[in-house]
Amino acid sequence: MSTTEPARTPGAVPLLELRGVTKRFPGVVANDGIDLKVMPGQIVTLLGENGAGKSTLMKIVYGLYRPDAGSVLLDGYDAGIASPSDAIAKGIGMIHQHFMLVPTLTVAENVALGMGGRRGLADMRPVRRRLAEVSERYGLSVDPDALVWQLSVGERQRAEILKALYRDARLLVLDEPTAVLTPPEVDDLFVTLRQMRADGVGMIFISHKLGEVLEISDEITVLRDGRVSGHTRPSETSREALAEMMVGRPVSLTREIPEVSPGSPVLTVEGLTVPGDRGTVAVDDLSLTVRAGEIVGIAGVSGNGQRELADAVFGLRGATSGAVVVDGRPLLGLGPRQVRDHGVAYIPEERMKDGAIGEFTVAENLMLVDHARPPFSRRGFLDFGAIDAHSRELVASYRVKTPGIHTETRHLSGGNIQKVVIAREFSADAEVLLVAQPTRGVDIGAAEYIHARLLEQRSAGAAILLISEDLDEVMALSDRIVVVLEGRVMGEVARGEATAQEIGLMMAGETRDAA
Amino acid sequence: MDDLFSTSIIVATLAAGIRFAAPFLLAALGETLGQRSGVLNLGVEGVMLIGAFTAYYATLQTGQIGTGIAAALAAGLVMGGLYAFITLVMQAEQGISGIGIYLFGLGFTDLLFQKLVGTPLPIQGLPSAPIPFLSDIPILGEVFFNHTVLVYVAFLLVPVVWFVINKTTFGLNIRAVGETPEAADTLGISVNRTRLVTILISNALAALAGAAIALEAGIFQQNITAGQGFIAVALVYFGAWKAVGVMSGALLFGVVSAVVLQLKTVGIVTGAASSLLAMAPALLTIVVLVTVSRRARAPSALSQPFSRAA
Ligand SMILES: Nc1ncnc2c1ncn2[C@@H]1O[C@H](COP(=O)(O)OP(=O)(O)O)[C@@H](O)[C@H]1O
Ligand SMILES: [Mg+2]
Numbered sequence: 001m002s003t004t005e006p007a008r009t010p011g012a013v014p015l016l017e018l019r020g021v022t023k024r025f026p027g028v029v030a031n032d033g034i035d036l037k038v039m040p041g042q043i044v045t046l047l048g049e050n051g052a053g054k055s056t057l058m059k060i061v062y063g064l065y066r067p068d069a070g071s072v073l074l075d076g077y078d079a080g081i082a083s084p085s086d087a088i089a090k091g092i093g094m095i096h097q098h099f100m101l102v103p104t105l106t107v108a109e110n111v112a113l114g115m116g117g118r119r120g121l122a123d124m125r126p127v128r129r130r131l132a133e134v135s136e137r138y139g140l141s142v143d144p145d146a147l148v149w150q151l152s153v154g155e156r157q158r159a160e161i162l163k164a165l166y167r168d169a170r171l172l173v174l175d176e177p178t179a180v181l182t183p184p185e186v187d188d189l190f191v192t193l194r195q196m197r198a199d200g201v202g203m204i205f206i207s208h209k210l211g212e213v214l215e216i217s218d219e220i221t222v223l224r225d226g227r228v229s230g231h232t233r234p235s236e237t238s239r240e241a242l243a244e245m246m247v248g249r250p251v252s253l254t255r256e257i258p259e260v261s262p263g264s265p266v267l268t269v270e271g272l273t274v275p276g277d278r279g280t281v282a283v284d285d286l287s288l289t290v291r292a293g294e295i296v297g298i299a300g301v302s303g304n305g306q307r308e309l310a311d312a313v314f315g316l317r318g319a320t321s322g323a324v325v326v327d328g329r330p331l332l333g334l335g336p337r338q339v340r341d342h343g344v345a346y347i348p349e350e351r352m353k354d355g356a357i358g359e360f361t362v363a364e365n366l367m368l369v370d371h372a373r374p375p376f377s378r379r380g381f382l383d384f385g386a387i388d389a390h391s392r393e394l395v396a397s398y399r400v401k402t403p404g405i406h407t408e409t410r411h412l413s414g415g416n417i418q419k420v421v422i423a424r425e426f427s428a429d430a431e432v433l434l435v436a437q438p439t440r441g442v443d444i445g446a447a448e449y450i451h452a453r454l455l456e457q458r459s460a461g462a463a464i465l466l467i468s469e470d471l472d473e474v475m476a477l478s479d480r481i482v483v484v485l486e487g488r489v490m491g492e493v494a495r496g497e498a499t500a501q502e503i504g505l506m507m508a509g510e511t512r513d514a515a
Numbered sequence: 516m517d518d519l520f521s522t523s524i525i526v527a528t529l530a531a532g533i534r535f536a537a538p539f540l541l542a543a544l545g546e547t548l549g550q551r552s553g554v555l556n557l558g559v560e561g562v563m564l565i566g567a568f569t570a571y572y573a574t575l576q577t578g579q580i581g582t583g584i585a586a587a588l589a590a591g592l593v594m595g596g597l598y599a600f601i602t603l604v605m606q607a608e609q610g611i612s613g614i615g616i617y618l619f620g621l622g623f624t625d626l627l628f629q630k631l632v633g634t635p636l637p638i639q640g641l642p643s644a645p646i647p648f649l650s651d652i653p654i655l656g657e658v659f660f661n662h663t664v665l666v667y668v669a670f671l672l673v674p675v676v677w678f679v680i681n682k683t684t685f686g687l688n689i690r691a692v693g694e695t696p697e698a699a700d701t702l703g704i705s706v707n708r709t710r711l712v713t714i715l716i717s718n719a720l721a722a723l724a725g726a727a728i729a730l731e732a733g734i735f736q737q738n739i740t741a742g743q744g745f746i747a748v749a750l751v752y753f754g755a756w757k758a759v760g761v762m763s764g765a766l767l768f769g770v771v772s773a774v775v776l777q778l779k780t781v782g783i784v785t786g787a788a789s790s791l792l793a794m795a796p797a798l799l800t801i802v803v804l805v806t807v808s809r810r811a812r813a814p815s816a817l818s819q820p821f822s823r824a825a
Contacts, residue, residue, distance in 0.1 A: 100697060102698050112684070114688070114691075114704045121683055
């Protein structure tokens with residue numbers, strides 16, 4: 001089994017060792033005989049596409065799942081981790097892919113949760129004190145008395161890490177911790193991880209982002225379809241080589257931008273002001289134009305009005321003033337149905353909440369927007385023949401990996417759910433595409449594909465407004481980049497006119513001239 | 516007419532309001548604990564009936580009110596065990612399960628009453644236990660400090676429940692389990708064990724609320740609780756899942772009930788009007804639910820069964 005083991009310091013006992021771990025779910029072998037070693041003070045990256053089995057393997061380490069075969073050794077001994085409390089007691093911490101925080105409790109309360117307390121009392125004073133020490137040591141500043149729902153994504157992540165460090169984790173599993181972070185937040189996270197490494201904490205780091213992986217890892221293990229498909233070190237590999245190990249075929253990491261001369265303005269946003277959820281102004285007197293055959297990217301740190309902008313354009317949220325015009329026709333005040341009828345398609349950022357219905361089948365999601373019209377529906381009756389034919393075609397042409405068109409959508413991987421949403425929206429032949437976070441949480445193979453389809457729409461003359469928190473994505477695809485801060489336009493740059501550094505500074509509030 | 520506004524009548528009405536509030540309060544505080552942990556129990560009314568009958572029957576048999584109360588508590592725990600089995604082990608839909616519990620309590624207590632008692636025999640009711648000195652204060656003493664033990668217990672439970680929810684680790688677990696059970700689970704908190712405890716407590720309190728009604732009346736009859744258990748559930752929403760809020764609601768309903776009763780007794784309203792007036796608490800419930808409690812947010816995991824995927 002252990003043929004791909006790299007050489008290690010002789011005599012040193014691994015903090016964690018997995019031997020031939022296998023886990024089956026109905027219909028899938030999520031983990032197939034996986035070997036992995038983590039030494040104290042080492043960051044081992046687990047790299048793999050969505051569905052490769054990374055989270056499952058980590059849930060086994062954390063005692064949430066029991067393996068069907070193989071063993072988990074801690075300090076060289078069979079650990080038999082039976083439950084999360086067992087894992088915690090043995091010094092294992094886990095930052096889950098989806099935050100495991102109670103939004104209505106404070107940070108301190110979340111940290112103290114499950115730890116017991118003196119005489120059953122939840123006294124937060126000692127918790128706060130220790131929390132302050134740990135925060136200080138690892139540069140993780142979070143207000144212990146803030147309610148979690150009020151925190152930004154970056155702060156929530158820090159709270160998660162604090163939760164593990166507070167429990168004296170010797171082994172920390174981080175399942176895609178950077179997926180939701182901005183570049184500066186990733187840098188901060190890495191400062192913390194390096195400090196933990198220096199303190200001898202072993203870590204398993206999961207990420208899709210190859211640059212990050214090369215930057216932070218000591219060892220890299222690549223998973224594909226539940227198996228180890230490669231093992232390497234940053235000094236011995238490259239982004240391209242890693243991508244190929246993940247996907248199983250050569251992947252292009254650069255985007256070919258076809259020459260398109262933009263047409264006339266299709267989408268015009270003029271002095272748009274939109275209220276936020278908490279009575280604040282989320283979008284503040286914002287104006288922009290998108291022409292046919294053009295991608296305009298919105299760059300900004302998460303929570304600077306991007307979501308509200310998209311919602312307002314699509315009729316999901318009212319605006320206080322301003323105008324949104326598509327092809328000379330005003331959209332404000334119309335509902336989503338009418339906005340669609342005006343030729344706007346929408347890829348919402350939360351595909352599982354707003355983009356697709358998890359309990360519906362792939363076929364149902366694919367016809368959702370037009371379900372009440374011919375050919376899918378005649379006189380109020382659904383025409384299943386037409387629906388299935390349409391779905392088969394889209395599933396094939398968008399390469400959606402699914403057992404069948406009648407599979408419930410929630411069983412698909414994130415990338416494939418996104419392909420379902422994109423297939424539906426792009427096949428509507430809309431003039432305007434409103435695209436939010438199209439590749440968030442999507443693996444590189446699928447991201448490459450989604451980007452190609454986006455550029456294809458651009459070539460076909462669609463006016464595309466791309467909202468993304470992934471600056472690399474915005475820079476790779478956009479003809480023009482509009483930088484937003486607190487709902488206002490900070491500046492606009494054309495393709496190739498500014499570096500990531502410069503745009504990052506504008507995102508943080510420095511005007512272009514000053515930068 | 517003047518009589519209606521005389522001090523003694525107002526005092527008596529307010530005192531009655533507090534007395535009437537006690538069963539609402541006991542049941543609603545229990546339901547609050549349950550809901551904060553994510554368990555909806557619409558069967559409160561049924562458990563109250565079982566508590567009422569058990570307390571009545573045990574008192575009738577033994578002549579001991581204390582035995583009656585203990586028996587009611589025990590019956591509540593049994594019902595709690597049953598509800599926990601249905602909702603935690605079998606993971607049944609909670610709304611429907613609660614209605615089942617209600618129908619069971621309604622039918623079963625009637626059956627037992629017919630079989631075991633037949634003609635209504637009164638028992639000695641729970642006596643007032645005036646608190647020394649405090650009950651001597653004019654007006655206030657009569658309104659607040661001349662009640663039965665169960666009334667005091669109900670009101671003392673308000674700070675207790677508040678404390679448990681907000682100041683203990685168990686309360687922290689309850690809140691976590693009711694909001695984000697997956698998160699609690701990853702921290703080694705047993706979601707279902709936490710819910711089992713709140714279910715047992717809430718059912719015991721519902722049974723105690725029923726006991727308070729039967730022992731106050733000194734009698735049992737079919738459907739003696741007359742919908743108070745359902746109002747108690749509504750009060751949890753009214754009180755925004757907070758002990759003090761629930762208490763305000765219980766007091767409001769207690770006082771409204773007392774005023775309605777007073778108006779009927781004095782004979783100001785009669786016949787159809789009096790029947791309409793009897794609907795006041797129900798109408799109040801609806802009005803309150805569509806106005807006051809719309810802003811508050813229920814625990815996110817309310818009525819969601821929890822189990823970890825394989
Ligand atoms: N609880 C589950 N039940 C059934 N299948 C699952 C479950 N969890 C994961 N899977 C399947 O196992 C495979 C691996 O999933 P996962 O470990 O989440 O992948 P990754 O984290 O690498 O994206 C996928 O095919 C996924 O659909
Ligand atoms: Mg995963």
